[in-house]
Amino acid sequence: MDFTLTETQDMIRDTVRSFVAGQVRExxxxxxxxxxDAAGALRALADMGLLGVLAPERAGGAELDALxxxxxxxxxxxxxxxxxxxxxxxxxxGLGFLLRAGFTDTKxxxxxxxxxxxxxxxxxxxxxxxDAPDLSTRATQAGDTWRLTGAKRLVPLGNRASHxxxxxxxxxxxxxxxxxxxxxxxxxxxxxxLVGLRSCDLADLRFDDAAATHDLGPAAExxxxxxxxxxxxxxxxxxxxxxxxxxxxxxxxxxxxxxxxPIARFQPLQxxxxxxxxxxxxxxxxxxxxxxxxAQGTARSLDVEKAAIFALETVARVTDRALQMHGGxxxxxxxxVERHFxxxxxxxxxxxxxxxxxxxxARGLAVQA
Amino acid sequence: xxxxxxxxxxxxxxxxARDYARSTLAERADAHNRGAFPTESVRDLAGLGLMGIKSPxxxxxxxxxxxxxxxxxxxxxxxxxxxxxxxxVTNMVGDMIMKFGDEAQQARWLPPLLSGAFTAGSxxxxxxxxxxxxxxxxxxxxxxxxxxxxxxxxxxxWITSGDVAGVVLVMAKTQPDWGAKGISAFLVDPKAAGFEVxxxxxxxGLKGSSTVSLRFEGLKVPVEDRxxxxxxxxxxxxxxxxxxxxxxxxxxxxxxxxxxxxxLAELPARKGAxxxxxxxxxxxxRVADMATRMEAAWLMVQRACALHDAxxxxxxxxxxxxxxxxxxxxxxxxxCMTLASASALQHDSRVGRAYRDxxxxxxxxxxxxxxxxxxxxxxxxxx
Ligand SMILES: Cc1cc2nc3c(=O)[nH]c(=O)nc-3n(C[C@H](O)[C@H](O)[C@H](O)COP(=O)(O)OP(=O)(O)OC[C@H]3O[C@@H](n4cnc5c(N)ncnc54)[C@H](O)[C@@H]3O)c2cc1C
Numbered sequence: 001m002d003f004t005l006t007e008t009q010d011m012i013r014d015t016v017r018s019f020v021a022g023q024v025r026e027x028x029x030x031x032x033x034x035x036x037d038a039a040g041a042l043r044a045l046a047d048m049g050l051l052g053v054l055a056p057e058r059a060g061g062a063e064l065d066a067l068x069x070x071x072x073x074x075x076x077x078x079x080x081x082x083x084x085x086x087x088x089x090x091x092x093x094g095l096g097f098l099l100r101a102g103f104t105d106t107k108x109x110x111x112x113x114x115x116x117x118x119x120x121x122x123x124x125x126x127x128x129x130x131d132a133p134d135l136s137t138r139a140t141q142a143g144d145t146w147r148l149t150g151a152k153r154l155v156p157l158g159n160r161a162s163h164x165x166x167x168x169x170x171x172x173x174x175x176x177x178x179x180x181x182x183x184x185x186x187x188x189x190x191x192x193x194l195v196g197l198r199s200c201d202l203a204d205l206r207f208d209d210a211a212a213t214h215d216l217g218p219a220a221e222x223x224x225x226x227x228x229x230x231x232x233x234x235x236x237x238x239x240x241x242x243x244x245x246x247x248x249x250x251x252x253x254x255x256x257x258x259x260x261x262p263i264a265r266f267q268p269l270q271x272x273x274x275x276x277x278x279x280x281x282x283x284x285x286x287x288x289x290x291x292x293x294x295a296q297g298t299a300r301s302l303d304v305e306k307a308a309i310f311a312l313e314t315v316a317r318v319t320d321r322a323l324q325m326h327g328g329x330x331x332x333x334x335x336x337v338e339r340h341f342x343x344x345x346x347x348x349x350x351x352x353x354x355x356x357x358x359x360x361x362a363r364g365l366a367v368q369a
Numbered sequence: 370x371x372x373x374x375x376x377x378x379x380x381x382x383x384x385x386a387r388d389y390a391r392s393t394l395a396e397r398a399d400a401h402n403r404g405a406f407p408t409e410s411v412r413d414l415a416g417l418g419l420m421g422i423k424s425p426x427x428x429x430x431x432x433x434x435x436x437x438x439x440x441x442x443x444x445x446x447x448x449x450x451x452x453x454x455x456x457x458v459t460n461m462v463g464d465m466i467m468k469f470g471d472e473a474q475q476a477r478w479l480p481p482l483l484s485g486a487f488t489a490g491s492x493x494x495x496x497x498x499x500x501x502x503x504x505x506x507x508x509x510x511x512x513x514x515x516x517x518x519x520x521x522x523x524x525x526x527w528i529t530s531g532d533v534a535g536v537v538l539v540m541a542k543t544q545p546d547w548g549a550k551g552i553s554a555f556l557v558d559p560k561a562a563g564f565e566v567x568x569x570x571x572x573x574g575l576k577g578s579s580t581v582s583l584r585f586e587g588l589k590v591p592v593e594d595r596x597x598x599x600x601x602x603x604x605x606x607x608x609x610x611x612x613x614x615x616x617x618x619x620x621x622x623x624x625x626x627x628x629x630x631x632x633l634a635e636l637p638a639r640k641g642a643x644x645x646x647x648x649x650x651x652x653x654x655r656v657a658d659m660a661t662r663m664e665a666a667w668l669m670v671q672r673a674c675a676l677h678d679a680x681x682x683x684x685x686x687x688x689x690x691x692x693x694x695x696x697x698x699x700x701x702x703x704x705c706m707t708l709a710s711a712s713a714l715q716h717d718s719r720v721g722r723a724y725r726d727x728x729x730x731x732x733x734x735x736x737x738x739x740x741x742x743x744x745x746x747x748x749x750x751x752x
Contacts, residue, residue: 033571153712154711193715193716193717194715195724195725258502269738324731324732324736327500327732328526328733331572331728331732332571333571333572338573345706345707346706348714349711355651355708358651
């Protein structure tokens with residue numbers, strides 16, 4: 001057994017960490033309050049080669065594994081969960097689907113793997129997950145082209161992406177299609193702002209007889225894969241947000257004095273810090289193990305569900321405690337912990353909620369038993 | 370004899386608040402919570418007598434009990450927490466003037482406060498460096514040589530309605546070296562020279578309630594505007610908070626109720642895989658837990674109020690009610706965020722707003738940690 005990262009993973013972590021310290025942490029406050037956005041940061045990350053993490057080298061990608069992705073996403077989320085969500089979505093959902101669906105057109109892949117163009121996955125429709133039977137977006141074949149009609153809500157990167165992988169129902173089941181979002185029959189509008197993840201581009205997409213540029217084949221297998229990656233990334237993001245909140249809490253309690261001493265000296269706050277640290281560590285270990293399992297490429301395990309359930313609940317507790325440590329100051333946008341608390345409760349829009357995952361986990365365990 | 374039935378009078382006040390909340394206030398709540406101070410709504414509340422629920426009818430109040438007060442706060446908070454907190458602080462200031470003021474002070478300040486001539490009342494205890502440790506506050510009031518007035522200097526922080534209030538109850542030191550015993554209470558007229566409103570806090574929630582810092586610079590307060598004798602300011606503040614804490618508990622439960630109601634209302638409309646989960650035990654058991662805890666918390670709030678009405682000291686019970694009710698509201702709103710549909714996670718949805726609004730209840734009028742200190746102090750000797 002070995003709990004250390006590889007040299008490459010170490011390097012990615014350090015690179016992203018210093019990028020976050022220099023170019024994310026400060027402006028994130030503004031991005032989340034609607035002043036400016038993370039476009040520049042996304043471009044910088046593309047230049048660093050971090051928007052094609054899982055893509056093969058022949059397409060210009062970094063060809064790294066899920067653990068590297070998780071490590072990077074955690075670091076980004078420590079600076080800004082919304083930015084991390086967009087980066088995770090492009091890498092693990094958009095590109096993740098294309099790659100798993102066996103898309104081999106290297107020329108078409110290149111701009112995505114280089115991050116020159118962004119790619120989103122429009123699978124879920126509001127409440128119903130894409131594998132639910134009532135997928136209402138439909139695709140019909142007219143000659144050589146597939147045409148799509150339907151709507152998708154809360155699609156990350158939906159406004160910025162040049163293309164979307166759209167999952168639609170056909171007579172022979174759900175299929176994936178690559179769609180040029182600037183094409184005819186596509187309308188996109190920003191989704192109503194959520195409680196958290198305010199810096200994340202989220203869009204509602206509508207397709208009215210929109211033509212697909214590529215048919216990506218039956219969607220089930222690729223969707224299962226992207227769902228696992230999505231849950232992994234949600235866990236990684238949760239850990240990053242939790243880490244940021246915990247660090248903010250510790251710093252604040254050492255600085256703030258009441259009753260003549262730093263409030264870090266009061267036992268209730270010490271307990272909160274200690275519990276958060278322990279839970280956070282457990283969440284990270286579960287997440288890394290899940291990433292490692294995925295990277296092994298072994299048959300689908302239930303490790304991602306365990307990680308995501310635990311990490312999403314941990315981040316809720318950790319951010320809640322850290323906010324409490326800040327007293328009234330934590331309730332204002334001047335302190336990042338206010339945002340971490342809102343982000344924590346919103347992360348579930350990026351993966352399924354923990355209840356859905358519990359059911360998946362229990363079913364999976366029943367099958368194994 | 371034990372009696373869990375509210376009196377007719379209490380029910381009447383509850384109905385008054387409920388009817389207003391569910392009609393006019395409900396129509397405006399969304400706008401209030403996008404950042405517009407609820408000026409008209411608080412004026413309406415005053416018109417109904419709800420700005421002085423416990424104050425005498427002759428002065429514009431409703432002559433109600435603490436139980437009635439909490440029932441009303443809960444009704445208003447269920448629709449608009451920002452309006453509820455504005456109302457709660459105004460009531461609290463009026464109650465202190467009733468309890469500690471002389472007849473002249475009552476006659477001067479209460480009618481405008483309760484009738485809505487004043488938009489609100491404010492309570493100014495906290496300072497940038499004195500939150501939980503309120504007794505360490507540093508604003509000071511120095512008596513003039515001729516004994517006619519005090520000169521007030523200092524900075525207050527987090528003052529609810531501080532920019533719109535017609536009267537501000539200010540706690541300041543008249544004896545800087547005496548700690549809590551050196552604090553006195555003053556009724557400050559915001560129109561006086563030297564009264565300055567500082568920045569408006571940008572908060573996570575309670576967007577319709579204004580929270581500002583205040584600066585006093587050589588502000589002259591006539592001696593007749595001191596509330597009670599010198600040195601009882603901390604007692605005034607703690608008395609206010611005992612009653613206030615029940616109100617915050619009621620407010621938190623109103624917010625929690627709104628989140629739970631929103632989740633229950635959308636359940637039948639949900640579809641697909643989601644629906645199985647929504648109608649299954651995973652959800653129904655959570656709903657059962659939320660409702661049970663809310664019921665227990667509400668009983669604690671009402672018990673503390675009933676003791677208060679009976680004239681019994683209830684610091685411990687009020688602290689227990691506050692910490693239990695506000696932590697329950699945290700649990701309920703967080704759980705609702707996990708149960709609600711994705712669209713309910715919108716910033717301005719009922720659930721989204723409740724999640725943001727409820728969070729402050731564990732902080733103001735004494736943090737949860739401070740409540741536990743109060744509770745433990747009374748249970749564990751030698752603390
Ligand atoms: C929206 C809003 C409205 C408000 N309105 C008003 C108002 O109208 N009037 C007014 O006077 N004030 C008001 N307040 C101030 C509020 O009462 C204070 O924020 C609160 O008392 C906590 O003080 P603090 O923020 O300085 O936190 P701190 O006291 O600095 O506390 C920070 C952390 O340390 C903990 N802590 C502190 N001391 C101890 C201890 N001895 N043992 C264990 N833990 C401890 C606290 O529990 C908290 O977790 C308002 C605040 C907010 C956010």
